[in-house]
Amino acid sequence: MGVLQPPLVIIYHKSSLYKHYTSDSTNMKKIISVSILLALCLAACSKKDDKNEPLSYLSITPNMCILEVGKLTTLTINTTENVVWQSSDPSVATVQDGIITAVAEGHAEITANVGNAVGKADVYVILQGGTYQGEYQLVWSEEFDGNSLNTNMWNIETGGGGWGNNEKQTYTASENNLRVRNGNLEIEARKDGENYYTSARINTKGKFDVAYAKVEARIKMPGGGGTWPAFWMLGKGSWPTCGEIDIVEHVGNNPKYASHAVHTREKNGSKGNNWHNSQLVENLVGEYHVFGMEWLKTYYLGVDAIKFYVDGVYSGTTYAAQNATFESWPFTADRPEFIILNLALGGNMGGTINNDIFNNPVIMYVDWVRVYQKKM
Structure with missing residues (x-):
């Protein structure tokens, strides 16, 4: 009969791959504990990277609103970071900190930017007592x-x-x-x-x-x-x-x-x-x-x-x-x-x-x- 080998344990580390033979349960437990610890560290690093990854899309609510001239409404957005707000036509609607003010009849696109992430909403301004027809x-x-x-x-x-x-x-x-x-x-x-x-x-x-x-x-x-x-x-x-x-x-x-x-x-x-x-x-x-x-x-x-x-x-x-x-x-x-x-x-x-x-x-x-x- 051939000689029995101790169990082979392979441990992955970010820098290299280790092979370790063990012949007793105590050492095996230690190795398993080390492996679990390394896995937890890797998971923590991964979560930290995810947290720092920039947003790719901003969701604005509502993404379309109809306002009479002189009226205001507030837009909400899916981030707590600093947002840069812009209006495509401030003569129709202005925006400051997500607060829209209807200025004159027409259409304006409101844009929110956080880094490379962009969100958009359409604002249609009508006259007093008017209706939006599309x-x-x-x-x-x-x-x-x-x-x-x-x-x-x-x-x-x-x-x-x-x-x-x-x-x-x-x-x-x-x-x-x-x-x-x-x-x-x-x-x-x-x-x-x-x-x-x-x-x-x-x-x-x-x-x-x-x-x-x-x-x-x-x-x-x-x-x-x-x-x-x-x-x-x-x-x-x-x-x-x-x-x-x-x-x-x-x-x-x-x-x-x-x-x-x-x-x-x-x-x-x-x-x-x-x-x-x-x-x-x-x-x-x-x-x-x-x-x-x-x-x-x-x-x-x-x-x-x-x-x-x-x-x-x-x-x-x-x-x-x-x-x-x-x-x-x-x-x-x-x-x-x-x-x-x-x-x-x-x-x-x-x-x-x-x-x-x-x-x-x-x-x-x-x-x-x-x-x-x-x-x-």
Whole structure:
């Protein structure tokens, strides 16, 4: 028979590996005790390293909040270390030590930093008595990328007769007046004879209408006395009961100003008492600008509103009255409106036509039209 070897005990240490033979239980117990002690030391070192390991993620509660202007709320965070707080837009919401103050309508992202760890929260600020309706999402657009007008999206209106405003042009479907090329809709006004003017007008009636939306277009306005280009909306039914929203009108005889207006049965242009506003715009003629409107639900003190802007710069707001009637505010969810683009000449607003303007092309260029609605 071979010689019996004492039991082999292998002890692991961070610096080396030891082999030890023992032949009695006393020594074995000592070795086991040493092994346990070493294991406990290693575990303690590991826990110490874990404690010093930096946080990789910060959790902010709540991570989204809605505040009225002037209100405050406090955010909590999953750390006791010093936190660096920042607001993406202090003009909308400020933050100090996790305390948020709502300053003005809009959205701000609040960021908390501890070393490389980051936590984020969204703050939406609304006006007093308003409601948060969500964020805008694109729901319809026309980019005019083809070679002809998309008649699945647009109707072409034709005819003359003044169009209710003593306008001088006759609208046609001719490519001389209406065409799509180079990524633009082109509406050209022409003098085609003695006191005979032609132009174009299109709309989305029966093909697209919308309520409570942001509606925008990027347009390069023509210049010259008598021109009257417009980007506007109408509801169904007879005017002015249907409601009219003039997102932008431009009068060539007053070339530096873009105007906005709203017409209702109670207050309209025929009565001379409708809401309207004008905005001074640098280089308005001959350069592209974005003209927009927001039709807002429960915006302020529990009432709806329509808000206008040029190139993102606020221009004006008109509000529904408390307990508004259909005659004073027809802009409701069950009465959506369709979009119109046209270039008129002369008339009640366009004024006197300077025929010398037709020595050069008189063209309204529309790069795109886009519609957004708020979604939760």
